[in-house]
Amino acid sequence: YLATLKERNRIAREIHDNVGHMLTRSILQLGALSVINKDETVGEAINDLSGTLNTAMTSIRSSVHDLHDDSIALKPAVEDCIRPLKDRFAVSCDYDFSERMSRDVKFCFIGVIKEALSNxxxxxxxxxxxxxxxxxxxxxxxxxxxNGSCPEKIDENGMGLANMRERAASLNGNINITSGSKGFHIFLSVPKQNLTERRS
Incomplete structure (x- = not known):
């Protein structure tokens, strides 16, 4: 499955680099042609063609974006977040999930982990x-x-906590943030039923 994700990512890059580049070049050429054109009939055709190419470019960008997002693998992304902290912290990770989870959940978890590790x-x-x-x-x-010590009262609008809450709320999830002498703890849960409803 991870090999499939990598291949999807490669295809997305190739479409972006090759097809996207050619469409952009064609749009620019049409723009230059419309400037020097004096024939109204030809001008209308140029405008129609330009609109079609712009629509195609928007469609390509959307498809590449979706293809790339779907190819994100959560575990390697989390490892990338952890790597810069390993010189200072002993970091342990317990993974028990399917990589086929919704990309929305993947991005939510990655975002919350980045915020938490930064804090x-x-x-x-x-x-x-x-x-x-x-x-x-x-x-x-x-x-x-x-396991660090921190105040029991924390600024809910600071340290990226508001951003974490927004990410959880966007998936109808629940997030609980606690702090004290035993450390700082973030617990996030996202119901699968809500995800199914969002896709339908």
């Missing part, structure tokens, strides 16, 4: 981070915790 690097006085990603029959769960 930990800036503010935590701890030395370990534990990440758990699990798939259950009815929902997906993400847990991120460090």
């Amino acid at each position: 930990t690097a800036k503010h935590s006085d701890g030395d370990s981070i534990k990440i758990i990603i699990r798939e259950h029959p009815a929902l997906y769960q993400l847990s991120i915790a460090d």
Whole structure:
């Protein structure tokens, strides 16, 4: 399955680099032609063709974007987020999920993990981070915790916490953020039923 994801990503890049480039070149050439053209009849045809090419370009961009997004593999993306922190923190990851999970969940989890690890690097006085990603029959769960000490009261609008809440809310998920002498803990759950309703 990971090999399939890589191939989809390669195809997306090739379409973007080759077809996208040729369409862009054609649109520019038509624009230059319309400037020097004096024939109204030909001008209308040029405008129609330009509209068609622009529509094709929009369609190609949308398809490439979707193809690329679908090819994102969560585990390697999480490993990329973790790598810069390994010199300072002992990071453990517990993965138990299918890579076939919705791309919306993947991007939500990656975004929350990035925010959490950024906050930990800036503010935590701890030395370990534990990440758990699990798939259950009815929902997906993400847990991120460090062992640093922090105030029990935190600024809900600071440190990217509001952004995390927005990501969770966009998928009708629930996020619980706690802090104290035992560390900072983020627990996020996303029901699968809500994802099915969003796609239908």
